[in-house]
Amino acid sequence: MGVQIDITGLPQERIVFGPSPLAExxxxxxxxSEPAHHPGAHGWVTTTAAALKPDLQSRLVEAEFLWRSTRSDILxxxxxxxxxxxxxxxxxxxxLDDQTFVDAALEINTAGCELRTAGGRSPLVDAAARDAALERASARGPRQRDFAHHLLTDPGGVRAWIRRLLEDCEQAFFADAWERVRPQLAADAREKTDLLRHRSLGDALRAVSPAVALEEDPRGRRITVDTLAHARTDAVQPGVEPGLTFVPTAFGRPHLIVRHAPGWRPVVEYPVATAELRxxxxxxxxxxxxxxxxAHPARIRLCWALARAPYTTTELAKGFGMTAAEVSRHLKALRQAEMLTTxxxxxxxxxxxxxTVVARLGSDFLESILR
Structure with missing residues (x-):
């Protein structure tokens, strides 16, 4: 599982860190759109949503599939x-040319379905491909169907509509938010850049997230982003400026977003670490x-005792009527899960x-599946 980014042959200077106002x-x-994913932002959500004008709220609802369940490549x-x-x-x-923009916007609108027909024809010029794209969008709901129809009939108009929407969001609330978080994001990007230049790529990736790792073997070098999605991309692609961009985010926690579509430069958006966040x-x-x-009932019983006081293997075996070997096997499983101190x-x-680890288990599980 996870997203693999092949960086074989990529010069290290082509890996960059920097904040992006569009991504943020x-x-x-x-x-x-999904405040339940971000309980720490409850106050900001309440204040911001209450101040939005009805027209802007309505337009955001029309376009929210571009960022709600996953992120469109154009963002x-x-x-x-x-x-x-x-x-x-x-x-x-x-x-962006119309074809690239439409492909990206339709991809998010049709839940990752292939957009071209078997012959590679574009829905902008081929009626059969257009009908297929509209049918897939319809399966996602009337809002997606209407968006796909407008996109295919007037791509320039839709592009202008999206730009105006994002500009209005900047004026309504984002300019203030960006001014507040930008220094933190810039500082984080500088820190990661220094680690990359003066120590190693592995050190920089470990500082990004424990879910991002460097893999090296005779076949090449890869960066693996540990998510429940499964995909791969290359940092060196024909027709695309080679490289990989890491974008820090303050609003994005707990998500790790990876752009991995062919024809696009790979981007990893990662949440910054703050003093307030564990x-x-x-x-x-x-x-x-x-x-x-x-999941094992014997380990639940052992945890009942171990939560109250420290015990040796012999003490646990006597107290629970188990052999020392049995207790050792259960303790090994708990140690490998990093749930014990010694x-x-x-x-x-x-x-x-x-x-503290057990107390966080529910929220950690939620973060790991949202990542």
Whole structure:
């Protein structure tokens, strides 16, 4: 599982870190659409939503599938280093040809379905391909059907409508939000850049997230982003400026967004670490180990004791009528799930449940599947 980004042969200077106002605006719009994913932003959501004018609220509802369940490729930066202002990034979006823009907008609108017919014909020029795209959009609901119809009949008009919508969001609430979070995002990008330049790519990736890792073997080098999605892309593609862009986000936690569509520069949007936020949930594999470790009734009983006081293997075996070997196997499963702390007293080792880890299990599970 996860998204693999092949970086074989990519010069290290082609890997860049930088904040993107366009990406941060789309993350903020996702928070407004799915506030349950972001309980820490409840106050901001309440205040911002209450201040939105009805017309803007209505237009946001029309377009929310572009950022609600996943992120459209057009809402992540195009340039290797994201531009400083939203206007500049929207100008770069305007430079896309109609075919590229329509393909990206339709892809999110039809839940990742293939957009071209078997002959590779475009829905902009081929009636059969257009009918197929509209049928797939209709299966997603009337709002998506209407959007796809307008996009295919008037792509320029839809592009202008989306730009006006994002500009109105900037004026209504995002300019203030961006001014507040931009220094933090810029500082985080500088920190990761320094790690990349003065230490190693692996160190920089570990600082990004425990869910991002570098893999190297005789076949090449890959960056793996641990998500429940499964995909791969290349940082070196024909017709695309080679490289990989990492974009920090304050609004995006807990999500890790990866743009991996062919023909687009790969982008990884990652949540920044703040003093107010605890560490993330770790990898999906670690979450599976924790859930599996707690699925055994004997381990639940051991946890009952270990949550209250530290015990040795012998003490637990006597207290629960088990052999020392049985207790050791159960403790091993809990240790591998990183749910125990240990203390050594001479030749004795005492184990205790790490209650902070267990207390976070529900929220960690939610974060790992939302990532």
């Amino acid at each position: 605006l789309s993350a903020a719009l996702h928070v407004l 992540l930066p195009r340039r290797p280093m994201p531009s400083a202002t939203l206007a500049q990034e929207l100008d770069e979006l305007d430079q 560490p993330g949930p770790g990898t999906s594999e670690l979450m599976e180990k924790r859930l599996t470790a707690l 203390r050594r007293h001479g030749r004795y080792v005492q184990y205790q449940l790490d209650v």
